Amino acid sequence: MQVSLRVRRFDPESNQGPYYQTYSMDAPDYYTVLDALIHIREETDGTLGLRCSCRSAICGSCAMRIDGHAKLACKTKIIDLTADGGEVTVEPVGNMPVVKDLIADMKPFWDKIRAVDPWLQPEGPEPEREYVVPNEAMQDLAGAMNCIMCGACVSDCTVLEAELNRGVPVEKTWLAPAALAKAYRFVGDPRDDHQYDRLEKLSDSGGIWDCTHCFECIEVCPKGVAPMDRIMALRDKAVSAGITNNNGTRHAKAFHDSIKAYGRLDEVTLVPKSVGFFNIRELLPQMPTGLRMLKAGKLRLPHKAENKKKIKQIVDSLDKEQME
Amino acid sequence: MLEHDVLVVGAGLAGLRVAIEAQKQGVDVAVITKVHPVRSHSNAAQGGINAALEQEGSPDSWEAHAFDTVKGSDYLGDQDAIEIICRExxxxxxxxxxxxxxxxxxETGHLGVRAFGGATYSRTFFVGDITGQALLHVMYEQVLKANTRIYEEWFVTSLIVEDGVCRGVVAMDLATRRLHTIKAKAVVLATGGAGRVFEPSTNALIVTGDGISQAYRAGAPLMDMEMVQFHPTTLKQNGALLTxxxxxxGAYLLNAEGERFLGNERNQFYAPSKMELAARDVISRAEQIEIDAGRGVDGCVLLDCxxxxxxxxxxxxxxxxxxAMDFANVDIMKDPVPIRPGVHYIMGGIKxxxxxxxxxxxxxxxxxxKGLFAVGECACINAHGANRLGANSLLETVVYGRRAGLTAGFYVKEAPTALLSEAKMADDESRIKEIISRxxxxxxxxxxRLEMGEMMNSQVGIFRTKENLEGALEKIQEMKLRYRHVPIxxxxxxxxxxxxxxxxxxxxLDCAEVxxxxxxxxxESRGAHYRLDFPARDDEKWLKHTMAYYTPEGPEMDTLPVTITQWEPTERKY
Structure with a gap:
């Protein structure tokens, strides 16, 4: 099939800014985006920069944005993207600085991984033989170990994007999905003896409570790791462990209580309830946003939902299920 | 000038294992790698890692594992090396x-095992079918914990050998193209195999035999390089491995007639008793015979799960x-998937x-x-001989990674500090400038590269003849001449x-030639090396290793005896 690849080019050695270059080719039906890029690099344009190695979605080198979303180029067939004569847009991963063409500087990604102390920390004398643990626990962790560290989830994380857009320095941004999925792998490991410390650290600002449930990381993960689900599991574990003295837990509780009381969300008290009513230091910076929302008609004083009773029943039954 | 006691080249499982062990000796260790460590090809190992772990009621023993390995190697493996790998x-x-x-x-929460090819007992420990990845990522965690210095995305251009001793490397920082001399008292090569010399291959694009060739050029001999393993189950579309x-x-191999052909008596090469769990060389040959005889499906046979x-x-x-879903469009739960033998592993390497x-x-x-170490697929410690058993390669990386790390750690404590010139770096710089200016x-x-790979597959493949091999060598000479003028x-x-x-x-090209x-x-024919013109194993003449030494005129061949400890060669049947 005839296809055009519109590739974002950038070479810091030239004086040019980033630009798009279109390569057209006759691509066999089995061609992946990576096949096409390799074809370009080998046959037509040796200056095109990209990382790739295994060609079978194992090494994690070739994550990039394809038609706007992070994907592994080696796992994405052109025929699934466009019809004969169509165009595919290829860009480097987002949320990380571009070094050249499709090559990004992954340092922010690795720094976040490192920040969760990503190694097993058992205490006490090692057993002579293996640790005896249930297979189900290992199976669950193997699902998280399926992560190939490609960075797709970090590329498309909307929380991270918003932080970077706000000008938050990258080292101050939140841990983001991949590192938290990695953290889950240790918190969920019955052999690890630092689960509580880990959860406590992860419950701090910039950790598990910063996720906004946008599902993007689940959507783009090429290995089914479902980072957001792991983050939610970490929240459960943290709350169960009694680590609740933090904005995240208070926020979740305020959410819950408001729904139970009014059948809908009371946005006015949500923020103060999350950070604490007398926490001027954290409340003050939120004021302008609150005022803008009020002006735009997005904030309403608490008012009850029509079928409040029914909603309360649902909440109660969920609470009961949780207790059990 | 950058300087370390031990410099490990390559950050796959073997390289990282070396680094961890050497660092434990209290010496200064660094790792240099052309890709980020977790991008290394150890990832691709799927099925597992072998060990005869002593367990109550298990009839297995390290000796049984060793015998299986010796037999798998078609008696070319050095039995001292095999005893060590199985015992440890x-x-x-x-x-x-x-x-x-x-x-x-x-079900009791203890380590589980699965069956694997060429093994008398089930002794393969595994993490689903991502064992290599699971091991590599954990080893990387250990390196993070140890805070090991890693030169990421640096490419070694030459080893520096002065007075017959390896004293460091010249390497290019890929992000800047700048060359650096890195001085080291010991250089440990853990650069992986040379699978991309063949096309197609299961191997990642990075598996280009770098360390093997560089050691060879620096004067280290290469052993048993003719022993190239074809894996029996690779996807037709992109050569990807299916474990x-x-x-x-319990999956079956079927021909076009739906027959589990390995059990058929019509061919002496088949494996009526071990069937799908015979050694890889045996199965790959059988598949190729079926395909060549017209009993294949579109150049493949079928893997039925x-x-x-x-x-x-x-x-x-x-x-x-x-x-299979992504690349062959086959749901293995519902349909058999077409597969064929594909180049996968090189048993030979740096002696x-x-x-x-x-x-x-x-x-x-x-x-x-002296001062040069090698471990993993680039090395030939010779635990695999003429055919490696599945799930012995991950094992080799950790057993010999630890041993090499330990030995290198000791070695550098005794090794004197030498002065090192930057002459080699200047050589490499002008060599590179010349290529750029072509x-x-x-x-x-x-x-x-494509021509070389396809030629190697067709002429130095599963079935070999004198005529084809001589033809291949002639073509390689032409390619080497042509290479000197290829521009970028x-x-x-x-x-x-x-x-x-x-x-x-x-x-x-050097690897291809050797x-x-x-x-x-x-x-003769032995293990993965099958000569149509010498179809029998010939223990009298060829119970020995081939050795290739670099000379400016081309490789000089020699032989070394095989180490036999307790298993005398006998007929090999599966």
Whole structure:
């Protein structure tokens, strides 16, 4: 099939800014985006920069944005993207600085991984033989170990994007999905003896409570790791462990209580309830946003939902299920 | 000038294991790697890692594992090296488990095993079908914990050998193209195999034989390079590997007639008793015979997993389910998937002793380069002989990685500090400048690489003859001449992959030449090396290793005896 690849080019050695270059080719039906890029690099344009190695979605080198979303180029067939004569847009991963063409500087990604102390920390004398643990626990962790560290989830994380857009320095941004999925792998490991410390650290600002449930990381993960689900599991574990003295837990509780009381969300008290009513230091910076929302008609004083009773029943039954 | 006690080249499982062990000796260790460590090709190992772990009521023993390995090697493996790898396997598995590897368990919560090819008992420990990835990522965690210095995305252009001693490397920082001399008292090569010398291949694009060629050029001999393993189950579309674990779990191999052909008596090469769990060389040959005889499907035979059930596939073979789905459009739960033999692994490599030293300390008469170590697929410690058993390669990386790390750690404590010139770096700089400045003559390294790979597959493949091998050598000579004039388009400094791949091709051509010449010299059939003109194993003449030494005129061949401890060669049947 005839296809055009519109590739974002950038070479810091030239004086040019980033630009798009279109390569057209006759691509066999089995061609992946990576096949096409390799074809370009080998046959037509040796200056095109990209990382790739295994060609079978194992090494994690070739994550990039394809038609706007992070994907592994080696796992994405052109025929699934466009019809004969169509165009595919290829860009480097987002949320990380571009070094050249499709090559990004992954340092922010690795720094976040490192920040969760990503190694097993058992205490006490090692057993002579293996640790005896249930297979189900290992199976669950193997699902998280399926992560190939490609960075797709970090590329498309909307929380991270918003932080970077706000000008938050990258080292101050939140841990983001991949590192938290990695953290889950240790918190969920019955052999690890630092689960509580880990959860406590992860419950701090910039950790598990910063996720906004946008599902993007689940959507783009090429290995089914479902980072957001792991983050939610970490929240459960943290709350169960009694680590609740933090904005995240208070926020979740305020959410819950408001729904139970009014059948809908009371946005006015949500923020103060999350950070604490007398926490001027954290409340003050939120004021302008609150005022803008009020002006735009997005904030309403608490008012009850029509079928409040029914909603309360649902909440109660969920609470009961949780207790059990 | 950058300087370390031990410099490990390559950050796959073997390299990282070396680094961890050497660092424990209190010496200064660094790792240099052309890709980020977790991008390394150890990832691709799927099925598992072998060990005869002592367990109550288990009839298995390290001796049984060793015998299977000796037999798998078609008696070419050095039995001292095999005894070590099998004896030390158990503690390595336990150590990996303690590091955090999430091995599958049995119903009692103890380590579980699966069956694998060429093994008398089930002794393959595994993490689904992502064992290599699970091990590599855990080893990387350990390196993070130890805070090891890693030169990421640096490409070694030469080893520096002065007065017959390896004293460091010249390396290019790929992000800037700048060359650096890195001085080291010991250099440990852990650069992986040379699979891309063949096309197609299961191997990642980075597997270009760098360390093998560089050691060879630096004066270290290469051993048994003719021994190239074809894996029996690779996808037709992109050569991707489908684990032997599938057959370990009970999958069948079928021909076009739906027959489990390995059990057919019509051919002496088949494996009526072990069937799908025979050694890889045996099965790959059988498949090729079926395909050549017209009993294949579109140049393939079929791997049938349907009867294993969805639950088992979901728990233990999820990756190959995905691979077959993504690349062959086949749901292995519902249909058999077409597969064929594909180049997978090189048993041969840089000759080392059982501690990873690539020089002769015991008066064996094979020379080598002092201060140089090798481990993993690039090395030939010779635990695999003429055919490696599945799930012995991961084992080799950790057993011999630890031994080489330990030995290198000791070695550098005694090694004197030497002055080092930057002459080699200047040489490499002018060599690279010359390539960059070449006028465009219309030729491309990619075209030459493809030609080399396809030629190697057709002429130095599963079935070999004198005529084909001589033809291959002639073509390689032509290619080497042509290579000297191949230009590159990219003249830039930042991640100039055009330049990197050009340099890699030069290294691969050396590997190709040694593989073809070693294959020509071995006038018998043994393990993975099958000569149509010498179809029998010939223990009288060829119970020995081929050795290739670099000379400016081309490889010089020699032989070394095989070490036999307790298993005398007998007929090999599966």
């Amino acid at each position: 396997a158990g503690p390595e598995i336990i150590e990996l488990e303690h590091m955090g590897v999430v091995f599958n368990r049995d 032997e674990g599938a057959r370990g779990e 349907r009867h294993l059930g969805e639950d088992l596939i979901r728990e233990r073979l999820w990756q190959i389910w995905e691979l 080392t002793d059982v501690d990873g030293r690539a020089w002769d300390v015991n008066g064996g008469g094979w020379g080598g380069v 006028p465009d003559n219309g030729d491309r390294w990619a075209a030459l 388009q990219n003249k830039g400094n930042i991640f100039n992959t055009d330049l990197q791949f050009h340099l890699e091709l030069g290294l691969m 593989i073809a010449l070693s294959a020509l010299s071995r006038e």
